[in-house]
Structures are given as C-alpha cells and as structure tokens.
Amino acid sequence: MKTKRYQKGNVVVIGGGTGLSVLLRGLKQYPVNLTAIVTVADDGGSSGRIRSDLNIPPPGDIRNVLAALSDVEPLVEEMFQYRFASKNELGGHSLGNLIIAAMTSITGDFANGIEEMSKVLNVRGRVLPSANQSLLLSAEMEDGTVIRGESKIPFSGKKIRRVYLTPEHVKALPQAVEAIEEADMIIIGPGSLYTSILPNLLVKEIGEAVINSAVPKVYICNLMTQAGETLHYTASNHIEALYDHMGERFIDYILVNNEDVPEEIRSLYDKEMAEPVKFDVERLRALGLNVVYDKIIMNKNGLIRHDTDRVAEIIVRLIAETKNQLA
Structure with missing residues (x-):
C-alpha cells in the first residue's frame, strides 16, 4: 500500500x-x-457580507479553489463564478458564494457543505478550510497600532510587524x-x-x-x-x-x-x-x-x-x- x-x-x-x-x-x-x-479570514466584499449576515466562514477563497479544481463544463464554472452587477441586495455577490452558503445551511456545517459542493462540481482532490469557523485576522504595525480585519490590513499605509488570529x-x-x-x-x-x-x-x-x-x-x-x-x-x-x-x-x-x-x-x-x-x-x-x-x-x-x-x-x-x- x-x-x-x-x-x-x-x-x-x-x-x-x-x-x-x-x-x-x-x-x-x-x-x-x-x-x-x-x-477563512477574509472579511471583505461578498464573502464579508455573507460572513456577517449568516454567521458562517467566508466562502470566497473556497469558491475560487473549488472552481480551479472542478471538472465541469466551462459554462457551469462560469455560472459558479458569476458575480451579480445589479445595485440591489444581490449586487457584488458571487453566485458560488451564495450556493456555498446554501449548502452550509442544508448540511448544517461549513466543511460538510464544501464536501457536498465538491461532488456537484466533480472536484479533483479535496478542498478544506483551515478551520470550521470564521477567523479575525489582525495586524500589529511597526508603530504599535493594530489593524483589525483582513480586508483593512493592506490599506493601513504602515509596515506590518506581525499578524495574529482571534x-x-x-x-x-x-x-x-x-x-x-x-x-x-x-x-x-x-x-x-x-x-x-x-x-x-x-x-x-x-x-x-x-x-x-x-x-x-x-x-x-x-x-x-x-x-x-x-x-x-x-x-x-x-x-x-x-x-x-x-x-x-x-x-x-x-x-x-x-x-x-x-x-x-x-x-x-x-x-x-x-x-x-x-x-x-x-x-x-x-x-x-x-x-x-x-x-x-x-x-x-x-x-x-x-x-x-x-x-x-x-x-x-x-x-x-x-x-x-x-x-
């Protein structure tokens, strides 16, 4: 073996x-x-909104990896990656993010939802979140200030000393x-x-x-x-x-x-x-x-x-x- x-x-x-x-x-x-x-530390864009509204881990990075490893017709992958351009509540959301959120609700668990989504997309390999919950990423800058939130860190205009999780x-x-x-x-x-x-x-x-x-x-x-x-x-x-x-x-x-x-x-x-x-x-x-x-x-x-x-x-x-x- x-x-x-x-x-x-x-x-x-x-x-x-x-x-x-x-x-x-x-x-x-x-x-x-x-x-x-x-x-699972993303807190910006569509992922951040879903994370906040539904209290589940952010699906965006997971979605991109599922699409990359999928073995489906190109149109199915394009649909999964489709982002709504409207100005209503759907605006900015990726369809794949919403589907992963739905799968999480159906299966009762984020990791289980990803596993089931992997079957639907005929994924070659496994896609796993590092943790089965959302994480808050913070950065301590060289001047001692702290920036909380993954999406905010690159825009601080300061040099990072270290990052840590909550x-x-x-x-x-x-x-x-x-x-x-x-x-x-x-x-x-x-x-x-x-x-x-x-x-x-x-x-x-x-x-x-x-x-x-x-x-x-x-x-x-x-x-x-x-x-x-x-x-x-x-x-x-x-x-x-x-x-x-x-x-x-x-x-x-x-x-x-x-x-x-x-x-x-x-x-x-x-x-x-x-x-x-x-x-x-x-x-x-x-x-x-x-x-x-x-x-x-x-x-x-x-x-x-x-x-x-x-x-x-x-x-x-x-x-x-x-x-x-x-x-």
Missing part, C-alpha cells in the same frame, strides 16, 4: 487568493492526490491536520503573505503539523511585491516573515522566477506600488533553502501570473526527485 501511495503522491497546498487557484489548475492535470487547505486558540479542521500528516509534499503559496498564507499557518494545529512533518516543504514565492503587505520585500524577507511568525525554520525548497519582468508590464504595476520580488539567492541559501530557479511567469492580460503548467511540472518533478527520501 505504501509504495502505491508514494507513486501517486499526496500533495497538500496551503494558501488562498488568486495565486492558489492558478497553481491548482496546473497540478490537477497530474496523477497526484491533491488537498487544498484554504484560509480567537487565538481556534481548533483546526481535523481533516486538514490529517491531510498534512499524510502528505508526501507540502506546498505553501503563492499568495498574499500576511493575509492568505499566514492565517492558515497561525491556526496552531495546522502550523504544528506543517513544522513537524518530515516531508519536503516548498514555498512558491510571489512574483510581485504587494503594497500594504510586502512593499520592497525580497524573497528572503518573505521566508523570514514566515519563520518569525512560526518560531523556527521549516521550509526546504523555494521556487523563484529567473526571468526579468518586461518593463512595459512593470510600469503597469507602478500605480499599485508593486515591483518584481528580488530573489537574493545567497541569503536564501544562508537560510538553508534549496533554491529552484525557473522561467515561471506568464503575461495574462497585462498581469504577471505564475505559469500554472510550468510550476505544476516543476512540483511533480520535485516529488519524483524526493520520493526516495520519503520511503
């Missing part, structure tokens, strides 16, 4: 936001057992912890460092399971910095923030881009105060990381995104290369 499991590979991906969905669209094309563990001792979803314990590889990112990735790892049982796991852990570094979160951050700054929050070093590999971002694309990001992440390789190696370079960017409608197919190919290659270490 064990040999068969290693041949296929249990891959756990931890994160949230657009970056996670992009990665999963590539990985689902390979014969691996995928589990996505997704943040309640502090939230219980992780048991299936998520189990998935990490049974993983052959754990992938962290890509995604917003402080508002998509760390809210998962700061769920104590999730973070401990990741740190205690002996399997290779891969951090997929963001391509661009993010104003309000990682302005002027290098790749090693991202790693150091993760280590500072978790209290120890725990990542084995970092995947970084080795291709310059075209100047005409960089200029489009100027108004967002975003710039390509500088990959300070010597510092990364000093932190004990295996640095994997590759051409992993693609231009999608003037936006820089990870090349989903290339990144997935690299991850699958890493699984094969490290397989003997897991046996």
